[in-house]
Amino acid sequence: MKKRLALIMATAMIASALSGTVAFASEADDTAAAAEETKDDAAGGDTMTMDEVKAAVQKSDVPSDLKLGYVCMNLANPWFVQVVEGFEAACKEMGLEKPLTVDSQYDVDKQVSDVETMVNDEYDAIMISPIDQNALTDVVTKANDAGIVTSCAAQSVDIVDFRYIVEEYSYGQVCIISQDNVEDVIARGDGVQDTLEKECPNVNVVTRQAGDTPEGGLEIVESALAAYPDLKVVVATNDSGGIGGYQALVNAGYTGSDPVAVFSGDATDEALNDMLQDDTIYRGTVDLAPYACGYESAYQLVYYCINGKPAETKTQGFTPVMVPLADLLDGTYAYDPK
Secondary structure: OOOOOOOOOOHHHHHHHOOOOOOOOOOOHHHHHHHHHHHHHHHHOOOHHHHHHHHHHHHHOOOOOOOOOEEEEOOOOHHHHHHHHHHHHHHHOOOOOOOOEEOOOOHOOOOOOOOHHHHHHOOOOOEEOOOOOHHHHHHHHHHHOOOOEEEEEEEEOOOEEEEEOOHHHHHEEEEEEEEEOOOOHHHHHHHHHHHHHOOOOOOOOEEEEEEOOOOHHHHHHHHHHHHHOOOOOEEOOOOOHHHHHHHHHHHHHOOOOOEEEEEOOEHHHHHHHHHHHOOEEEEEEEOOHHHHHHHHHHHHHHHHHOOOOOOOOOOEOOOOOOEEEEHHHHHHOOOOOO
């Protein structure tokens, strides 16, 4: 079943900035629908909540020699660094050795090879943040056939035992810094662009380019400013690109008193700290709880290692939390600056 998360969060904030109105009035309905759909999905594989999974593992005798691995798409993205932190913290709690994390560096062939290596090295469980799930079909099938517990984090590999994912389409003068270099995440940029054009009919999307690193975001916005000096809004489909776009606008002399804004999604420490700067133009992000993704995935993987693989894939959906600047400044969104 195609899951649908709560809101097109970042775009709601952007539309508000451009039009002076909140773009979406059906937050409660959308959130309830998302929760019900996630529940329905989970019922197809395992109806236990994550708290119940954690409690069951903590009551079990967890073999200390279990080998867990994480194949990440790109550790240059701060969001995935926080996934790793959660993954490692859970493993430590369970008395396991530090799991192996491999950075595939946005190289599809390398990612397939990285998973293949873990399969050949007889890992007990493998978590993957896929660049292209189609390229991983054969090697994940091989892992499943070998009895290895498999999962995915952030983007989907539909044939794994456990998916911790976001429904991309509903998560998305304007410059869009996208992640069109990752097949599953193209829909996130589509969600941002389509909703902006629907809710703000006078908006002009001047460019949409893949650049989901700080360096990529910086270069894209510098080029956009050269061609479109009246650029007003930058929206990035993750914080990494947004951080670079923010720096480009700061370098160009924009301050919080200017009608210019940056929005993104991930709520990484870097982005939140930029939002806390004096006179900031970084107006909002969306918290997808990467630490919880890694932490809860580790417990789910170990649960399946102990109790056996599920008959059907279990899906856990992210619960996005909108973080507008006002909520960060007044403490509505709790954050301890690092």
